[in-house]
Amino acid sequence: MVGFVTVCGLVLGIVIGILRPVHIPAIYSKYVGLALLAGMDSILGGIKGYLKDTFDATVFFSGFLINSLVAALLGYLGDQLGIDLYLAAVVVFGSRMYQNIAIIRRVLLKKEA
């Protein structure tokens, strides 16, 4: 049920996005990208937690929303201050995504074996 709802929501969102795209100005496009990156990191974290039976919905949602917002805001703040703070977000979330993928892979391999 949870998976079904998630996939439905995702597909609906993508379809709306394709049919009724809002044109994001190029300068904000970067921050939306950051928010998406943080979101993807949270999703992978959620999958990891689910597989390891440590999934907590509250932690997941707060992480998902707040990480996305903070990543975008920090990126914006960094640009205003003349520091490439968005690089920090890219590195942190990027490396965490790789770690989570590695953990997911290992858990799945163990289950298969």
Add this chain to the structure above:
Amino acid sequence: MNGNRRNSVIFLVVLFVTATGFGYLLAVQFEPTVNKAYVVPAQNVELVDIMQGLEAENVASVQRILDLRNQVVDFEARNAATSGEVAALTQRVQELRAKAGQTDMMGAGVVVTLSDSLRTPTLSDDPNYFVIHDGYLRSIVNLMRRYGAMAISINDQRILADSPIVCAGPIILVNSTRMSPPYVITALGDQDMLGDSISQDVFFRVLEMYRDQFGIVCSLEKKASLSVPASLKTSEWRYAKGAQ
């Protein structure tokens, strides 16, 4: 997750909304990344607006010139009916107008098409060989003149003796009109004379070499029916006057 039923429903709703929002952002963000080539830096938006406004004004002005010219021709035709002398003068004016490049022209001729290479230059390539430069257009126009073209145009711009063809960064200005590839250069005249002479000219051979080596588009076609638009320039003398 193991709470009561109400919590579970709320959870699913929140999950659904979040997933939808995420998918929406994903789809929306994907689009400008794909079309990155067309994304304009924010500080240029204002300038682009101004330029688009001016271009719209230009288009309106062109239409006005054409309308006024049609009106003049109408008046002339009406007056020509009044006497034989006026009719003869009107005839003469129309001939002179055609010679001055102020009328649309039709007839046989050749079309030379030039366009930038579709290949991306590698690091070791000189990118200059992959694009069409203003000088190419000037040279082709000069070749056409040399081999007897009666009327020449590049895309929709008539080329007269004083038509400027200049480079302005990634685009070429012809008669101060922005142009981007492909450049279609039309010349009315003796098809065979023009076609054969141009295709055997050294400069055209060089362009063909660039075509084979760097992938630029360069072609020459003889055509029986072509049209060249009228020049939009006024025939007013600005800096020179006829000496008495």
